[in-house]
Amino acid sequence: MxxxxxxxxxxxxxxxxxxxxxxxxxxxxxxxxxxxxxxxxxxxxxxxxxxxxxxxxxxxxxxxxxxxxxxxxxxxxxxxxxxxxxxxxxxxxxxxxxxxxxxxxxxxxxxxxxxxxxxxxxxxxxxxxxxxxxxxxxxxxxxxxxxxxxxxxxxxxxLQDLRDYAQGKGTNVELLDDMHVRITRLVEGPRELVWRAHNEPELMQQWLLGPDGWEMTECIVAAEVGQSYRNSWAPVGDTEGQPFGFEGEALLIDAPRRSVTTERMIGMPIETLNDLNLYEEDGATLITLFIEYPDKETRDMILATGMADGMETSYARLERELLTV
CATH class of the missing domain: 3.30.530.20 (START domain)
Structure with missing residues (x-):
């Protein structure tokens, strides 16, 4: 800083x-x-x-x-x-x-x-x-x-060239204060396509899967402010784990630059605020996710689940499956 x-x-x-x-x-x-x-x-x-x-x-x-x-x-x-x-x-x-x-x-x-x-x-x-x-x-x-x-x-x-700043660093997690986290990931691809990959079910189901061995079983998109979304995942074959999902509401949509949603794990009362921003420079897009947690304990608990590792696997799949086509 x-x-x-x-x-x-x-x-x-x-x-x-x-x-x-x-x-x-x-x-x-x-x-x-x-x-x-x-x-x-x-x-x-x-x-x-x-x-x-x-x-x-x-x-x-x-x-x-x-x-x-x-x-x-x-x-x-x-x-x-x-x-x-x-x-x-x-x-x-x-x-x-x-x-x-x-x-x-x-x-x-x-x-x-x-x-x-x-x-x-x-x-x-x-x-x-x-x-x-x-x-x-x-x-x-x-x-x-x-x-x-x-x-x-x-x-x-x-101040830096975007690739010099973020290329090769993977999914980067910054603790800004007790309640706010900033997650960044540079992907090689245009912003318009990255936006579509975050908002079109047929594209989301190809990359937004977390670790290998999981599939997205439900993908309901909030296309307008005030609408609700719901995404669910389940293990495939011999993969261990229990099905889970997230739901929430769209608070702001400014395509293809920014979207803000609430997020709750299905069946849990904890809610976060997720602020997604996309910035393109010379054919590369910086994905920035700013998350607001209700308190430090919730922040630490969620980060300890390996969330960032799952996001990195998904972002790598996004580049491999969609942005290089």
């Missing part, structure tokens, strides 16, 4: 984020000044940002909305006050409605980003200046420190 420190200074009314990044200054500058790249890490996992306006000039504006997993929205706007590329830029940052109109009931702040060479590549320092102690405390209470750390944890994948 690139963030090395987040400092709240109540005397000077500032919050400072310091990050050490393994990329040259020019590359980091590009990530912060290209809205398509910025969208990939400005919002924390589960709240990806979409920039609807981008005028990167002094006096220009940028408008964005972060989209929560249950349909929630949180919008903001930047007014560019100073730009001195690739070293620094300053914005007036404000909470806003979806049309970009600042919300007078929430605090605004002046934010300065600086980028300087370091031994590892670039040190990024982002300092937010608040008008009052109450404004600083309000933003911190809204989860700004934790959200910033989680958002910045996505930046490494943006």
């Amino acid at each position: 690139p963030v090395t420190d987040v400092i709240t200074d109540t005397d000077n009314l500032t919050m400072t984020v310091i990050a050490d990044l393994a990329a040259p200054v020019e590359r980091v500058w590009n990530a912060y000044t290209d809205p398509q790249q910025l969208e990939r890490f400005w919002g924390p996992p589960g709240w990806p940002a979409t920039f609807t306006k981008w005028d990167h000039t002094v006096g220009g504006r940028a408008d964005y909305t972060m989209n929560g997993p249950r349909g929630e929205k949180a919008s903001g706007t930047w007014e560019f006050l100073e730009i001195d590329g690739p070293r620094t830029f300053t914005v007036l940052d404000a909470f806003a409605d979806e049309d970009g109109n600042p919300n007078p009931d929430l605090p605004s702040m002046r934010m300065t980003f600086t980028f300087a060479p370091s031994e590892t590549g670039t040190r990024m320092v982002n300092t937010s200046y608040f008008a009052s102690l109450e404004a600083l405390e309000q933003v911190v209470a809204m989860g700004a420190v934790e959200g910033t750390k989680l958002a910045m944890s996505q930046l490494d994948a943006v």
Whole structure:
């Protein structure tokens, strides 16, 4: 995770984020000044940002909305006050409605980003200046420190070529906090086909099988928000194990980029929130599954079942059976 420190200074009314990044200054500058790249890490996992306006000039504006997993929205706007590329830029940052109109009931702040060479590549320092102690405390209470750390944890994948970042690493599991896990897997194939493989029963039944020796006996897809899905598996032949399945509801569908569902093992009360995101670069697709568990104990119990190993077997089968055809 690139963030090395987040400092709240109540005397000077500032919050400072310091990050050490393994990329040259020019590359980091590009990530912060290209809205398509910025969208990939400005919002924390589960709240990806979409920039609807981008005028990167002094006096220009940028408008964005972060989209929560249950349909929630949180919008903001930047007014560019100073730009001195690739070293620094300053914005007036404000909470806003979806049309970009600042919300007078929430605090605004002046934010300065600086980028300087370091031994590892670039040190990024982002300092937010608040008008009052109450404004600083309000933003911190809204989860700004934790959200910033989680958002910045996505930046490494943006700064590197996608294959350099993920190829050959298999199914990677990251524990983000007690309740959240991020699972990533790069597959060689276009996003459109990877999306279809996750949403069309005849394709799902060819690869979404976990360890060898199992078959999918039931595959009901939720094609629209609010619909329910149900998937079941059973052992084949001499394979040991008991049939099982999962069910849940679709909360968000944004084909072919993102889907959010609830998930419960059939017959069990435990529910997780699964946020699937697909990003394509140069013919390869990064699958990112962000999972929210009800508590740490449930997280650890489920991960201990060997879930990641079963996912890796399925992803390898996906590449072998569908993406290389």
